[in-house]
Amino acid sequence: MQKSTYKVLETINSPEKIRGLSHSELIELSKEIRKIIIYTVSKNGGHLASNLGIVELTLALHRVFHTPDDKIIFDVGHQCYPHKLITGRYSSFHSIRKNGGLSGFPKRSESVHDAFDTGHASTSISAALGLLAGETLLGGKRNVIAVIGDGALTGGLAYEALSHAGHLQLPLIVILNDNKMSISPNVGGLSKHLSRLTMTGGYQRIRSRIDRLIKKVPLFGNQLYNLVVRIKRSIKVLFYPQNFFIELGFEYVGPIDGHNITVLEDVLQDVKQLRKPVVVHVITRKGRGYNQAERDPSKFHGIGPFSVEDGLVEKSAGPAFTDVFGASMVKLAQRDPAIVAITAAMEKGTGLSQFHEQFPDRFFDVGIAEAHAVTFAAGLAARGLRPVAAIYSTFMQRAVDSVIHDVALQNLPVTLAMDRSGFVPDDGETHQGLYDIALFRSVPNLTLLAPASAKELDLMLAWATGSGKPVMIRFPKAACPAEHPVFSEPLIEGRGVFIRQNRAPTCIIFTGSLYPQVEETVNLLAMEGYACDAYNLRFIKPIDENYFLSVMESYEQIIVVEEGVQHGGIGELLGTILLQHKPSLAFLYAGCADVFHAQANRKELLARNKLDGTGLAERIKGLIEEKNHSVHYTHSLKVVGK
Numbered sequence: 001m002q003k004s005t006y007k008v009l010e011t012i013n014s015p016e017k018i019r020g021l022s023h024s025e026l027i028e029l030s031k032e033i034r035k036i037i038i039y040t041v042s043k044n045g046g047h048l049a050s051n052l053g054i055v056e057l058t059l060a061l062h063r064v065f066h067t068p069d070d071k072i073i074f075d076v077g078h079q080c081y082p083h084k085l086i087t088g089r090y091s092s093f094h095s096i097r098k099n100g101g102l103s104g105f106p107k108r109s110e111s112v113h114d115a116f117d118t119g120h121a122s123t124s125i126s127a128a129l130g131l132l133a134g135e136t137l138l139g140g141k142r143n144v145i146a147v148i149g150d151g152a153l154t155g156g157l158a159y160e161a162l163s164h165a166g167h168l169q170l171p172l173i174v175i176l177n178d179n180k181m182s183i184s185p186n187v188g189g190l191s192k193h194l195s196r197l198t199m200t201g202g203y204q205r206i207r208s209r210i211d212r213l214i215k216k217v218p219l220f221g222n223q224l225y226n227l228v229v230r231i232k233r234s235i236k237v238l239f240y241p242q243n244f245f246i247e248l249g250f251e252y253v254g255p256i257d258g259h260n261i262t263v264l265e266d267v268l269q270d271v272k273q274l275r276k277p278v279v280v281h282v283i284t285r286k287g288r289g290y291n292q293a294e295r296d297p298s299k300f301h302g303i304g305p306f307s308v309e310d311g312l313v314e315k316s317a318g319p320a321f322t323d324v325f326g327a328s329m330v331k332l333a334q335r336d337p338a339i340v341a342i343t344a345a346m347e348k349g350t351g352l353s354q355f356h357e358q359f360p361d362r363f364f365d366v367g368i369a370e371a372h373a374v375t376f377a378a379g380l381a382a383r384g385l386r387p388v389a390a391i392y393s394t395f396m397q398r399a400v401d402s403v404i405h406d407v408a409l410q411n412l413p414v415t416l417a418m419d420r421s422g423f424v425p426d427d428g429e430t431h432q433g434l435y436d437i438a439l440f441r442s443v444p445n446l447t448l449l450a451p452a453s454a455k456e457l458d459l460m461l462a463w464a465t466g467s468g469k470p471v472m473i474r475f476p477k478a479a480c481p482a483e484h485p486v487f488s489e490p491l492i493e494g495r496g497v498f499i500r501q502n503r504a505p506t507c508i509i510f511t512g513s514l515y516p517q518v519e520e521t522v523n524l525l526a527m528e529g530y531a532c533d534a535y536n537l538r539f540i541k542p543i544d545e546n547y548f549l550s551v552m553e554s555y556e557q558i559i560v561v562e563e564g565v566q567h568g569g570i571g572e573l574l575g576t577i578l579l580q581h582k583p584s585l586a587f588l589y590a591g592c593a594d595v596f597h598a599q600a601n602r603k604e605l606l607a608r609n610k611l612d613g614t615g616l617a618e619r620i621k622g623l624i625e626e627k628n629h630s631v632h633y634t635h636s637l638k639v640v641g642k
Contacts, residue, residue: 006032012086015062015113026261030055033082034289036093038308044097045304045426046104047078049287049297050149053179053258057147057282058082060264061175064272065143071115071131075124075148075158077105077430078302079177080114087113097426099600104427115144119430120395121345121368122155124148125174129165132172143272145173151345154367166249171275174250177258179286179297245279254281259288298348321475322419324454326351328461329388333359339465340380342366342389344373350390350419370395374402374416381412386465389414393421393433393474400439407470408445414471415464421450421474422513422563423592423606428599434592436474437511438568441541447471447493448540452512454480455487456538463491474540476513476563478602484515486536494544496537498551504531506557506624508616509574511537513563517606520613521620528617530624540570548574549581557586557623561616566591586627590619 008025009032012018021029033055041048059082061072067087074080084102085093088111095101106114116127128146135142152158153176165172245252251274256267264282271278286301287293292311293300299311306313333339333355340362343350347365356363366373370391377387391399396418407414421433440446449464449471451457457475464471486497499515500522510518515536522532535551537543552558558578560571571589578585592609606612610619 006036006090008032009036009085009090012090013088015067015086018059018086019063023262026059030059030261031289033085036085036090037081038290040093040096041303042306042308043094045302045306046097047081047302048290049293049300050079050179051081052288052290052293053284053286053297054079054147054177055082055288056259056261057175057177057264057284059086060261060268061145061147062086063261064265064268065145068112068115070143070145071128072113072145072147073116073124073128073131074106074118075146075152076121077118079147079149080104080106083113084111087111097428097599099598099604101599103599105430117430119428120398121152122148122157124152125158125161125165125172128174129161129168129170129172132170133168136170143171143173145175147175147177150176150178152368154345155369156372162245162248162250165277169249169277172277173271174277174279176254176279176281177284178255178281179258179284249277251276251278252281253278255283256281258282258284302349318479318481319454320477320479321451321454321457322349322351322477324351324457324480325390325417325419325461325475326354328458329355330358331458332462332465333362336386336465337362338384338386340364340385340387342373342377342380342387344368344370344391344395346390346392346395349392350417352390370399371402374399374414375406377414377416378402378406378410378412381407381414382410387414388417388461388465390417390419392431393418393436394424394431396436397439403440403446403470404443408443411445411469413465413468415461416470416472417461418472418474420477422476423597423602424477425602425605426599429596432597433474433476434563434565434597436472437540437562437564437570440472441568441570441573445470447542449473450512450537450540451475452481452499452515452536452538453483453487455483456512459488459491460538474513476602478513481516481519491538492544494539494542495547496535496539498533498535500532500534502531502533503554504533505555506530506559506620507533507535507552507555508559508561508620509535509537509552510561511540511563511570514561514611517611517613517616518561521616524613524617525620528621530621532620537570543570543573543577545577548577552578553582555585557588557620557627559588559590559616559620559623561611562589562591563611564591565594567594586623588619588623590616 008029034052037051089102092102097104103110105119107117108114124146125148128144132144253267256263267280271280286297304313329341341352341355342364343352344366345368347353347356366376373389373391377389380387418436421436424431424433440448449460451460460473464473484499486499489497508518518534522534525532560574562569562571566589569591571591575587575589579587590611597605607615
């Protein structure tokens with residue numbers, strides 16, 4: 001990357017700098033922003049199409065509003081790269097999504113221009129309304145803007161916030177970034193004229209005076225005013241097909257060409273003076289400026305490193321757990337017509353594209369509505385079907401009540417496939433799948449499985465859909481490791497399998513995703529003269545306690561290794577069972593540190609938490625040596641006592 005390639009961008013170290021640019025300089029800046037985003041994402045991976053589509057809108061927002069005093073909240077936050085580039089982070093942009101580098105999402109700790117941390121969908125309007133209500137209570141008049149996409153608007157939280165905002169009538173500005181709908185004839189002509197007209201100060205002053213006069217009519221003022229409001233809203237239906245916002249109490253302007261900076265600035269300047277809740281409907285094109293992303297914006301939504309020339313993505317060494325899940329679902333559906341699949345706006349991300357193609361009537365994408373996805377699956381199960389809801393672990397957090405109230409309480413046969421469980425590379429704190437074990441282990445009726453390989457995932461999915469009860473399967477965003485013969489053994493509820501069993505004094509118990517790290521650990525320790533057995537739990541819940549104690553009876557040291565948070569994890573339960581049965585046991589529990597984990601690749605995240613081969617080997621050596629020292633010291637005391 002040559003600095004001279006970005007002649008305008010390299011001069012921008014704050015939003016103030018873009019306010020003095022000419023129109024031609026803004027056009028050039030837009031091109032440079034797209035160029036550096038394409039180049040950087042091709043090296044680091046990240047969100048491409050959404051960022052390419054929002055360049056002009058971001059520039060217009062920063063030319064009209066003044067951050068950090070004014071607050072701009074980007075819903076999800078995956079489209080914040082242009083914002084980062086013009087708010088002082090150009091020089092460090094090469095580090096985005098890398099260990100110790102810029103986050104791929106807004107972070108308040110990273111910049112004063114990031115008003116609110118985001119990473120999950122549909123939160124922006126709620127957060128923006130809270131900021132604005134706080135601003136009002138404190139006597140301020142700063143602007144608050146929520147930028148939300150049409151996809152995120154499918155989430156129920158967004159509608160709850162819109163309803164509340166319409167009720168409060170605070171001057172919230174909601175930018176609806178619509179990048180699916182083509183620019184229709186409504187963008188021009190009468191619709192544009194009427195939208196701009198209602199935003200002008202003159203129109204608003206006349207409207208306010210008329211409203212006040214109507215309210216002063218003796219006896220019937222308030223009733224007459226309410227009637228007039230209803231009539232006005234009915235008339236607006238003729239001009240505004242997006243009447244939903246008006247019904248909630250918002251002014252509405254649009255649709256507007258989201259790639260025309262001049263028009264965007266004019267509208268935003270009018271909106272800024274309005275001091276009422278308003279929705280500005282902006283039409284943008286995902287992937288704009290890069291043909292590959294424009295043709296297939298879904299593929300380039302979140303993407304790994306790729307070739308800019310042809311858009312080809314770097315291939316991993318082997319099939320990913322996601323791919324295995326998708327293929328297994330197709331096989332199951334071919335055998336069983338009761339199998340149906342549900343996802344929450346993550347068809348490709350969860351590996352269900354092939355299922356959708358082959359069984360379109362048995363596939364449901366409910367949008368960004370995870371709780372609905374789970375309850376909808378419960379309804380399907382209650383009718384006699386065998387639904388599989390595929391949702392990322394970090395997003396399953398949003399459906400906890402639905403899992404408990406609608407699935408587990410009724411003991412309905414719903415399978416919940418949780419992709420991206422454990423450490424998730426590159427996306428940072430908001431996307432780690434470390435909490436599912438602690439969140440769901442205590443739920444009655446719910447079985448929780450953790451495959452170690454492609455074969456185990458295939459077996460577990462078949463077992464789950466045929467079990468007649470609620471089952472969760474957690475698997476990582478990672479390539480599947482080489483198979484071990486025991487992974488093909490049939491599942492026995494509550495029991496695991498040994499991948500190493502040589503009557504060693506030490507045993508490592510692990511959740512499936514850490515199989516490669518445990519294998520490495522055993523080999524490293526063997527080279528130093530420490531023999532270890534290794535036991536793959538398979539079932540995180542339930543645990544067949546009698547069987548578990550019987551197979552662990554002979555060990556002097558046991559370590560439980562878990563890719564999840566330690567507080568509330570399976571290691572706490574297993575430690576309690578083991579130490580109650582054998583108080584002299586040397587026991588160690590290795591899980592994830594009790595912090596939010598910033599972005600890094602999977603290997604770095606595991607090493608950071610000493611869950612890689614080297615880190616685990618060091619921990620286990622320490623446990624063994626401490627045990628030996630403790631035994632020697634105890635024997636010495638006994639001798640002295642005599």
